[in-house]
Amino acid sequence: MAAVTNLGTPRDAAPRGAWWTHLYVQVLTAIFAGVMLGHYFPDVGVALKPLGDGFINLVKMIIAPVIFLTVATGIASVGEAKTLGRLTVKTFAYFLFFSTLALIVGLIVANLVQPGAGMNIDPATLDAGAVAEYQEKAHEATLTGFLLAIIPTTFVSALTSGSILQALFVAILFGIALSHTGEAGAQVLGMLEKLSVVFFRLVAMLMRFAPIGAFGAMAFTIGKYGVESLANLGALIATFYLTSLFFVIVVLGAMARLAGFSIFRLIAYLKAELLLVLGTSSSEAALPSLMEKLERAGCAKPVVGMVVPTGYSFNLDGTNIYMTLAALFVAQATNVDLSLGDQIALLLVAMVSSKGAAGVTGAGFITLAATLSVVPSVPVAGLALILGIDRFMSECRALTNFVGNALAAIVVAKWEKALDGDAFRRALYGDPAPGLAARPIETDTD
Numbered sequence: 001m002a003a004v005t006n007l008g009t010p011r012d013a014a015p016r017g018a019w020w021t022h023l024y025v026q027v028l029t030a031i032f033a034g035v036m037l038g039h040y041f042p043d044v045g046v047a048l049k050p051l052g053d054g055f056i057n058l059v060k061m062i063i064a065p066v067i068f069l070t071v072a073t074g075i076a077s078v079g080e081a082k083t084l085g086r087l088t089v090k091t092f093a094y095f096l097f098f099s100t101l102a103l104i105v106g107l108i109v110a111n112l113v114q115p116g117a118g119m120n121i122d123p124a125t126l127d128a129g130a131v132a133e134y135q136e137k138a139h140e141a142t143l144t145g146f147l148l149a150i151i152p153t154t155f156v157s158a159l160t161s162g163s164i165l166q167a168l169f170v171a172i173l174f175g176i177a178l179s180h181t182g183e184a185g186a187q188v189l190g191m192l193e194k195l196s197v198v199f200f201r202l203v204a205m206l207m208r209f210a211p212i213g214a215f216g217a218m219a220f221t222i223g224k225y226g227v228e229s230l231a232n233l234g235a236l237i238a239t240f241y242l243t244s245l246f247f248v249i250v251v252l253g254a255m256a257r258l259a260g261f262s263i264f265r266l267i268a269y270l271k272a273e274l275l276l277v278l279g280t281s282s283s284e285a286a287l288p289s290l291m292e293k294l295e296r297a298g299c300a301k302p303v304v305g306m307v308v309p310t311g312y313s314f315n316l317d318g319t320n321i322y323m324t325l326a327a328l329f330v331a332q333a334t335n336v337d338l339s340l341g342d343q344i345a346l347l348l349v350a351m352v353s354s355k356g357a358a359g360v361t362g363a364g365f366i367t368l369a370a371t372l373s374v375v376p377s378v379p380v381a382g383l384a385l386i387l388g389i390d391r392f393m394s395e396c397r398a399l400t401n402f403v404g405n406a407l408a409a410i411v412v413a414k415w416e417k418a419l420d421g422d423a424f425r426r427a428l429y430g431d432p433a434p435g436l437a438a439r440p441i442e443t444d445t446d
Contacts (some may be wrong), residue, residue, distance in 0.1 A: 023207060024272035030211035031218050031279045038222025045223025051216020052280055058206050058213075059285050062199060064159040064167040066288045067309045069196040071168060074302035075175025075191045084176070084302075090415055091307050093406055095315040098255075102247060102317040102404075103350050106324035107343060109243045115235040115325075116332030121385065164284075168309045203288040214279025221281070221391050236329050236386065240393055242322055244400045252317075252407050259411050263403075265428040269297065270406055274399060279392065283398040283405075287312065290406060297427035298420030299413040307412050311405035318400025322393060323350045323368050330372070332383035338377065346375050398429075 020026070038045030075084060104250040149167045152158035158170040178185045267274065270293065273286035287308070292305045327346055328419070331338050336348070350371050372380045413419040 001076070023210060023274070024275050026211040027214050027272060027275040027279055030215035031275065031362075034215045034218030034279070035222050036218040037215075038224075039226075042223035042226065045219035048216040048223075049220040052213050052218075053216075054218060055209055055213020056280055056282055056285050057215070058209065059288065060162055061445030062112070062202055062206065063164065063198055063287055064162070064283065064292065066203065067164065067167045067200055068159060068171040069172070069192055070179060070291060071171035071305035072175040073192050073196060074190060074300070074305040075172060076178040076185065076192075077302065079167045084172075084306075087303065087306055087416060090385070090412055091310060091408070092314070094412060095311065098251075098317060098404065098408070099315055099320050100351060101251065102320035103324050103347055104241065105247055105251070106321040107328065107347060109239060109321075110325045110328035110332075111343075113235075114332055115239045116329040116334075117335040119385075120335060120383070121333045153324050164309050164312050168306075171305070200288070203292060207289060210276050210279075210285075213285070214276060216281045225389070225391055225399040236326070237389060237392060240322060240325055240397050243325060244318055244396050246315060247321060248400060248403050252404060255411060256407055259414050261424075261428060263407070266406060266410070267403065269293070269428050270403075274402065277402050278395055281394045281398055283312065283402045286402065289442050290402070293427075294406065294409050296423070297380055297410070299409055300416070300418035300420075302411040303416060303418050304409055308405055311408050312401075315405055316397075316401045317404040317406055318397035319344060319367065320350065321400065322397050323371055324391075325366055326386060327372060327375070327378060330385060331378045333385055334379055334382050342375070342377055346371065346378075349375060 008409070034048075037048075149163065150169050152161060152163070152166045152170060155170060158166040178189055181188070248267075249263065256263040256266060270290070271288050273293070276286045276289075277283050291304050291308050295301055324347065327350070328338065328343070330336075334404065369380060369383055372378050372383065410419065410424075
């Protein structure tokens, strides 16, 4: 039986205290201040970009160690290869189903709403050079290259390269080896568990700078692109945001209800992290805090360690909705008539290209470029139409991805009978809630 340890306490964890001391209040205030500054003093807003970048780099600095410690200690605590295999199969089955469903939802909505219809854009008039950088990155993102990139050149480079999948890969191998090393392995495991406490305390310390990072990132976004740019392609933006909202509330909400809780309670529980994602346009900024909160909510450490980091590359619901919706928008705007076969081909390509997109700003645009480059009937130069608003779309992508991965961890934990019902009710409801039977954390039910 694997115990869940409270690994640090973010500032918004305490239910008592002055309202202005809560992290979500501070981040929300910082976002509003950033919008105002960027709008009225755009040059100053653009100059504040290093604040947002600096905070994201601070968080990235500890992501790899947090993943390594969480996954390695979790797997070593499980000690059963068959348990790890079962968890992996369930995790990827969940990811495949919902990521594909997100692609289909985007495709259906684009056909029904047709946000690009009537624009009558001549592809020859578009500035192909504006998206050349993204095309180059897209061509580099081959499936073989993606798979090989999971394997680090050295053990240490996996923790320094910034690759989530490399850190996860090394952590899994180390955890398996640790569980088969007897007394020496048990001593190392104890040391790593103590080190985990230190790192999650570091996470709590760094989260104190979240309002500054959100302020700088939002001031830059509004100062650089301007609120008025939202009106230029308002139909696409509104369609994407409403579709993502529908997916979270209805699709993911139905999954949450089947698991015995409300998606709105989960959103409320993660409000500080969601505001941080909104402010920075990066779901990575809240990854360490998400893992800590899920463990505090009763999800077993092995499940959190496996599902959350993997989901950041393989379970990107928001990115998937964006890819098919934006691809059809470009086709509609340039008067390219896509047959049902073309759209199915687009869907199949997107199923592959969407895997491996990181939770950072711009990754969705790169994977979209990769998808369109394989479907020649849609001009890749059409991406220039949405380049100016992609930053605003990035925020919605990141929020949807974040909620989807949080839900995935809880659902897989429940499937594995690795969810502490009492801890979950206390975290989300504050008191017993119907439909969530209390159960101890178990990692092997055979």
